[in-house]
Amino acid sequence: MHLLNPLRNLLIATLFLLTAPAISLAESLPSWNDGDTKKAITEFVESVTREGSADFIPEDQRIATFDNDGTLWAEKPMYFQLIYAMDQVKKMAPQHPEWKTQEPFASVIRGDTEKVLASGKEGLMKILAATHTNMTAEDFQSAVTSWLQTARHPKTNRPYNEMIYQPMLELLTYLRANGFKTFIVSGGGVDFMRVFAQETYGIPPDQVVGSSLKAKYEVRDGKPVILKLPEVNLIDDKEGKPVGIHQYIGQRPVFTAGNSDGDYQMLEYTTAGSGPRFGLILHHTDAKREWAYDRKSHVGQLNKALDDASKKGWTVIDMQKDWKVIFPASKQ
């Protein structure tokens, strides 16, 4: 006994060290300036994770959902997935000589983005159908993977998966270190985001919820494949976000982050749950280091959610004031 006891005690002490929060608060959100926003986040997390606290939330209920475009990565000059789609049209053009005279394809090929956007929802749906459907899930995945390796953002010349917000990466890590399960809930395409979410955000494919197409199972030449059909399954935006959360996650989140009116219903659904809840809005206020836009922006319009934030108790990040850095150091 007297030989084993010291070892046992050390084991217990070590286990305690291992289970105690690995990082101190000051260290866990280093890219956040001290102030009300950071304080609101850390106070919430501390109170819901402290055993015995009136606000304690058991670990299996610590569900955190994050919008992607404009919340985890940038969305200017336009949604990156749309840039992907236009790049694919250009790549596929030699096999489609008819596109030279067909809109919106002709404008895409000429590089006339203004005119492409002016083609509206109908035009964009044609581009999405041509580049996202009637192919196997694996072929789509390969195409996105190789695009990410070579495509560069027009303003920063960074790979798109480096146009991500360093402070939000830290927030994801901080939440996970405190027992939260982190999910993406985005209007973007689920198959598109799943290509990079694990490596970029540490979020596995099954924790990505997004807009989706219907799919079909087929055995082609003896090989089972999933075929992406040209038919919408879920638009995971606005009222579609709580629906997506219900269908895919099956629990109401206790923490949610977004940046636009497309996240209004997710914020509302999350923070109306009983017990402590946290709603976070990223306000793009930094024209110098990123972009400044809100009420009148075509991409990521933030109007009603900004009006109601204070009344609803949602915390608003002022990007310019709250963040020390925007993007992580480039790996290139």
Next chain:
Amino acid sequence: MHLLNPLRNLLIATLFLLTAPAISLAESLPSWNDGDTKKAITEFVESVTREGSADFIPEDQRIATFDNDGTLWAEKPMYFQLIYAMDQVKKMAPQHPEWKTQEPFASVIRGDTEKVLASGKEGLMKILAATHTNMTAEDFQSAVTSWLQTARHPKTNRPYNEMIYQPMLELLTYLRANGFKTFIVSGGGVDFMRVFAQETYGIPPDQVVGSSLKAKYEVRDGKPVILKLPEVNLIDDKEGKPVGIHQYIGQRPVFTAGNSDGDYQMLEYTTAGSGPRFGLILHHTDAKREWAYDRKSHVGQLNKALDDASKKGWTVIDMQKDWKVIFPASKQ
């Protein structure tokens, strides 16, 4: 340095102990008889988790999917969810005097199960619509929760969530201890299974994939709710299983278990992936301790998958021969 080094070494040693497999193989599947089936499972798991092995599978790709009805819990005399639905019809009958003369409700109320089943798909859809739709997700969840607390299986008198297979619980635990992420992929209703999957199987709601209805987000009297609509979203059976896996999990599994031809496509999709894969079929062969059924059963028919198992390299559990016990000790 000389003060810290011994502590560091002990920390490393402890960490090693903590990350080494916690349970020896003999102990991890105690309800499985030694034999080819158990050996096939443990050899697969050992080879894909051994660093440096040619068959090594990184942890983020260790996706395991399990059917529920007839694979994790029993499905006789009929699917438990159908028993729930019929119990609900009886409970709701006082508010629906018209049901006394309307089929299939009249037969349900009289307890004439034969006649209910004879009403076919159309009759069953009416029962499902009456008991599963036009209600909020939270109300449905409460109703299932209270049913599980009081309802008892007609043959064993156990609560339905104790009609689960002890050897499969051990298999789930064993896979998780070896870095697998375990999912349910079932023809059963996702909202129904999510009520008990965490407590019963240790599988959280977001790792349950099942058949689902369309849903709608609504703010009712200032309270945001999810409404279950009388419209099918996904039938997660046969060809629907690989589709459900793609939509919800987003990765092809490396391990899958089922018990009927409804799992054929999931087995095929899983085991056709490149690299090592494991397909497992539970053959109900134990008329004494459970039920014996396969090719001619209306519930859980196992015919084509049994024919093709050997050719496809799927491992078949002979329940009578491979399992020491069927159900866990009752908590009642």
